[in-house]
Amino acid sequence: MKNLLKFLVVMLLTSNQVIAQAIYEDERYVAETDPLVLKKIDEWQDKKFGLLMHWGTYSQWGIVESWSLCPEDYGWCKRTKGTNPENYNVYKKEYEDLKKTFNPIKFNPEKWSKAAKKAGMKYMIFTTKHHDGFSMFDSKYTDYKVTDPDCAFSSNPKANITDEVFKAFRKEDMWIGAYFSKPDWNHENYWSPNYPPFDRNVNYDPDLHPEKWQKYVDFTHNQIMELLTDYGDIDILWLDGGWVEKMDQLKIDEFYGKKFSEVKTGSGFIKHRVISQDIKMDELVVKARKKQPGLIVVDRAVYGKNQNYLTPENRVPEKTLPYPWESCIIAGGGWSYTPDAIYMSGRQGIHTLVDVVAKGGNLLLNIAPGPDGTWQQGAYDLLNEYSLWMDVNNTAIYNTKPISPFKENNICFTQNKEGSVFAIYLVNENDTTIPKEITVTAINPSRGAKINLLGSNINLKWEKLENGFKVIIPESLRKNPPSNYACAFKISKVNN
Template sequence: MISINTTAKTIMLGVSALVCTSALQAKDHKIKPHAKPAVHAHVDTSRTGWWEKARFGMFIHWGVYTIPAGQYNGKDIPGLGEWIMHDASIPVATYKDYAKKFNPTEYNPEQWVQMAKAAGMKYIVITTKHHDGFALFDSKASDWNVVKATPYGKDLIKPLAEACRKYGMKLGFYYSQANDWGNKGGAAARGHWDDAQKGSMDEYIDKVAVPQVKEILTNYGDVCELWWDVPTDMTKERAAKFLPLLAMQPQIITNDRLGGDVKGDLFTPEQYIPATGIKGLWETCMTMNDTWGFKVNDHNWKSSKTLIRNLIETASKGGNYLLNVGPEPSGKFPQPIVERLEAIGKWMKVNNESIYATTPSPFKALPWGRATTKAAANGNTTIYLHVYNWPANGQLLIPGLTNEVLSAKLLANGKTLKAGKQDNSVVLTVPATALDEVATVVKLQVKGKPQIDAFVQTAEADGSIVLQPGLADLHTAQGGSSMNSEGGDEQNLGYWTDPKASASWQILVKKPGTYSIETWVATPSSTAKINIVAGTQTVQKAVEKTGSYNNYKKLVIGEIKIDKTGVNTIRLTADQANWNPVNVRKIVLSPKG
């Protein structure tokens, strides 16, 4: 995967990990600004229909880097396991010696596919060649491959393709088209460190990369998805050399990382879930621990609960969840991966109806969980309510839903639930305890399309009101560019390149009075000023530079008086003079006295 020095949530304006950002390390890596992500609005649905229904896939990172497994010269190398050659500046000859120890005699592709299928995954994407240039297949374009360079001596992709066909699993290929540290002329994100790497990149593309892509599209049957990565030094002319190959597999889906302004079909956020989803097709890829390729000392495993909720979160926003596994050099999955796949599969066996072929939640926010939807041919809608925090009082409030309820039941056991109305919301009477502590799913059928009243934020227990970026209404002046809401747990408003853009929240005030206002901001500039507007009042505050778009510092904005009981609007705007973009996290209004 990608590895450039920044968090996986930030690039340019500190928002998205797009085509050349990464999660970790290497402080001398430089990031170039990227434009706002393109919207993939015109997609051939006959080609992508299966993908939009699948919602869940397995990513596999495997190769020679599993031999050093994060260690070089007796030291742990910070960063991603599959980037060790680059991050430790390992000479080409030294690194290629690792291949002599790569002998995955316990590789069982049928078992891999069966584990993916049991977990509820609908497709697999495997690294046919990562940035070290090592191919997992028999290639005539380069001897730096598993058949010619290892004692194993057999093609690893062919039996996986056969196993996928046998068990009805779709198979996609990751291919590093630009970065290649083992074949002469391939790009290197930080620049070459060994004379053995030097050569013509155009010659590398013509003689290695293009022929290898042709091989993987020719020799293994139908390929569902082609996953490019890190387009270092990819020009329009270089990218154009790959495009005719796609005609070999007309049904194939491609991502947005080829380079040369080629958009592809999928936007690919990495290691985070966009706060409000993305218009068009998108697929978030995530690791189970901190690395993609196997790394012997990375034991920071996400819990099964977190992984299942990530899947739900992604589906609730209309995306696909591509969850990574990093096999050991032997070919086995590490036991923590096996355990997590089994736990996900157990949950999916009961609740997969609420994930597959679903569309995004109609709610801006739910205080107790998430939702997905399915439209019926008769015009009615099924809403799947994924309840994380089970109500202690036996009443599940669905805020703002005004539709007539046709039926309500627990998905796991089919038990019918009583539905009623409370103000402008639906209330369901539910059992005293949840059926599943990770997420209990309620299947709610309503008449027509979901009708949701505007979301109004209420105060926390201490009286404070927290304005989250993901709950904001975003406003753009005609012809201008908008700000974006991005991120997971740490959401932010970013891409705020147009000072005419603004964000607003509706809040319910039960106790009028004076509120202090604070937020967290990030910007490399010191000339910006932001405003908080409530009614006729405006509080302005200058933003001091924080060093970068991903270095956040607390900003006390000031005080504002809210006299009106009931619904009020709070707006975040920019001072249009000398504006420089600022990233803004949550805004907190705290009552005084």
């Protein structure tokens, strides 16, 4: 009974979060007006498939990124490593000392970029700095960085990891995105040494200490402008830590009210607070786009004009959304390196990509490098599955848009800019063949339309039905489909 109650509490909290996110997705988007940015967003939406990488000193412990430093009572903040994880001050010191032993001598970003490109990925987002404040680039504004002499990797020719990663992926003609955390738990003007940290937020009142807060704002702007000035063409500035934002009293009252009740326990204990933390985003974006015209800015989970697309985390929305969005999905283990991580199967990976694209989104797949600078074999195995499938079916994915309905039974639909529709048949788990006939009621091919299975030059026979159509598949294709897990039928022309 005790375990059942725990399960029900978890499910209740999870459902509350999903409801809050669904409300957010339906109501919380402000369209961009800058024509250069709008053009860039259109191009980004056509790319469909990207790579996210969480990497930092925390990989040495195989723990969730940064969050064990946060004094909040959530499972992901639990401390399990170090000599005395029950003692917060000892733990924090040992965590920060991971900088001294971080030495990924097998770091080879060219191998990653080639595998990502082969898999069909068109852009990447790399964690230049997570919440713990450790900079994976040569910032002149902090000593807590990979190039500091105290870091074991600092003498390596590839010590400026962000620069090496960006160059390797740019060489493969992929768009470059810089993940950057707005909160910095190492910085004295965010978590001041004068006070203990209470939760994820700044640990003093910015309104009572405006000069101190302004120093932090300047530091944040300086680091971001460093990235946008010294690291080549950047296509996406992907900001995390959505709680660092300017808030009015109405928003604060809303948080502590019913809409966001999931932050409280049954006793009324609030696990983290809401504090207005004006990071001067509007000013930052103006400066950023002077350096990088057309830059896509993703101020995650902050309602307003600086969130050019939405980023549902580790889940796929239930329906199409009327604006740009991207599902961030873990490929295996966690966001950060997990020893012995179990990765998605090829079927799961392909079906997730098809589901996301059919609903009008992009898939951002997270792979976490290990402490030695390598990906696990499971990551390469999954990307190879994508590669084999995309070699055959990529025209049903890239440069497409959603149609209504986006799915019928186990068939998802996309449409290209010429008006052709792709019906992507998701093969059931235990099936090794596809059926002799497939019936679709939601689509009506035009008279004289041609239907073929991608990967085959055979024009398939089809019959118009009272509602929809039926396509007949010859035995040669049924027994030896051109691709595993999902087969895409191209319908040359449909009736509107």
